[in-house]
Amino acid sequence: MIGFDKAFALIEAAASPLGAESVALADAHGRVLAAPVVAGLDAPASDTSAMDGYAVREAEVVALPARxxxxxxxFAGRGFDGRIGxxxxxxxxxxxxxxxGADRVIIQEIVRRDGDMALFGRASAGERFVRAIGxxxxxxxxxxxxGRRLDARAMVAAAAxxxxxxxxxxxxxxxxxxxxDELAEPGTAAHTPGSIPDSVSLGVAALIVQYGGEVIGRRRLTxxxxxxxxxAGAALDEADLVVVTGGASVGERDHARAMFRPAGLALIIDRVAIKPGKPVWLGRAGGKLVLGLPGNPTSAMVTGRLFLAPLVAGLSGEAVGAALDWRPARLGAALGPCGDRETFHRAAWREGRAHPLADQNSGAQMALAAADLLIRRxxxxxxAATGDEVETLAF
Structure with a gap:
């Protein structure tokens, strides 16, 4: 087994962008830029009013009152055709x-209108209310x-x-x-003896989309x-990355790796000394990346957040480290000493502190929904006592 930092370094080395393409800006939300966005015009394109009011020559409103x-x-998009005399x-x-000819805007609140005359009776603040060209x-x-992901704010800049x-x-x-064998489509498990809802693959698919991937298939296998x-062979033919969940038992029930061996599976990461999620692994088969996640829901989502999220982010062109933004926070409750494996506690952010959840079971699902932080130990x-500083990651 290797430690978390070594495993992350191997993820970072494997996560190279897959090639660039040109897309319509309207379809680009969530994508990562492969080339800079360069302005095609000045903004604003001319001196522009920052307020509703009256455009004047400043020299004519120095002495008040003025008419x-x-x-x-x-108007915006239809300016005055002429010069102010x-x-x-x-x-x-x-x-x-x-x-x-104008060089200042006087806000309408301090101007009185009398027919086609504007009466300026009191001094205004020094603000000119003109946004200069460029x-x-x-x-x-x-x-x-x-490398910038096109979020809502970046979309505004690209359009501008x-x-x-x-x-x-x-x-x-x-x-x-x-x-x-036990997995069933959600909505059918109650009517199928011995089955459980396949909750993990839905959560994993959502994580992939969140970090920039495109899920082209989600399949349950006996x-x-x-x-x-x-x-496995069909998935390798279609996908850039295959994520397999479950089947990571030691010995004859280790289906997750065995299914890729005919395609020449070469491991990059074998097991990682973390809790939860020790069975996580990464390899290449048929020239494609394969990531193996545990079958327990919490273990799958924790390892997915720690390894799948940065892997997908890197493949989509973003800096791998951007997906793991560790931040300090104060504990809302004490944590016992850490054992010999690096541990990631699920926690909830409440009242400005990270509160570890009571249920840290790797199979927990209700508690998983309450967790919005991981605490790294x-x-x-x-x-660690209440109030101590710890490393946290948005979960």
Whole structure:
């Protein structure tokens, strides 16, 4: 067995992007940039009003009161066609271009209107309420760097750059294989003696999508060696990554690895000295990556968060380490000393502290839903008291 840090380093080395492609910006949410997004225009494209009010020449409102003739209006997308002359102003709205000759906007709240005249009777604050041309960015500026995942905020920047398409890394295609005679489709287990709902593969599939992968298949398999080998071969033909859950017992019931041996399985990670999730493994078969996760729900989801999430993130073009953002937090309750395996406690964030859950069973499912943090404890660490600082990871 190897330690967690060594296993993560091997995951990082294996998780190379799968190739770039150009996609429409409207379809790019959640994808990772393979090339920078460069602005195609200035923003704003002209001096622009930051408020509703009146565009004026500042020199004409220095001495108050002042009366200026309103000679037109300027709207966003349809500006005033002309130049402001002496004794003139233009009604202007937020986002509208500032007319030629004007250099300030007076907010409407301190202006009185009398027909086609605007009356400026009191001094305004020093703010000019004009967003200068190019004050946000200039044409040619790099707005987003390669490796950035296009979240909601990045989508705004990419669209502002006036780009219809973006270069992104291809999503890894993933097939999830759930093994076990006992597994049944959720909704049918109560009517099938000896079966349990296949909860793990659904959680694993959701994790894959969350970190940038595309689930192209989720299949339940019985513990029949011939059918397992056939399913493994078919999955390797279709997917970039195959995730197999369960079947990781020692000896003759170790179906998860055996099903990939005809395809030349070469292990990268054998077992990892962690709790829960010691049976997790990673290998290559038929030129594709295969990740084996335990069958117990909590063990599967903990190892999925620790190994599958960064693996999928890396294959999709994101920095692998971005998926494991460890942050300090204070304990909401004491934890006993750690044993000889690195341990990841499930916890809930409450009242500004990490509270370890009472049920740490590797098969727990109700408690799993309550956990939104993992607390990392190194081998041999002593007891941690309430209020002590610990490493945590969003779960």
């Amino acid at each position: 200026l003739r309103v000679v037109g209006e300027s 002496p004794g003139e102003c233009v009604r202007i709205f937020t986002g509208a271009p500032v007319p030629e 004050s946000d960015f200039r044409a040619g500026d790099v707005l987003l760097q390669p 750059a006036d780009r219809a398409t973006v270069e992104v890394w291809r999503r890894p295609r993933v097939i999830v294989l759930g093994t076990g 513990d029949d060696p011939a059918s397992l080998e056939a399913a 190194r081998p041999g660490e002593p007891e």
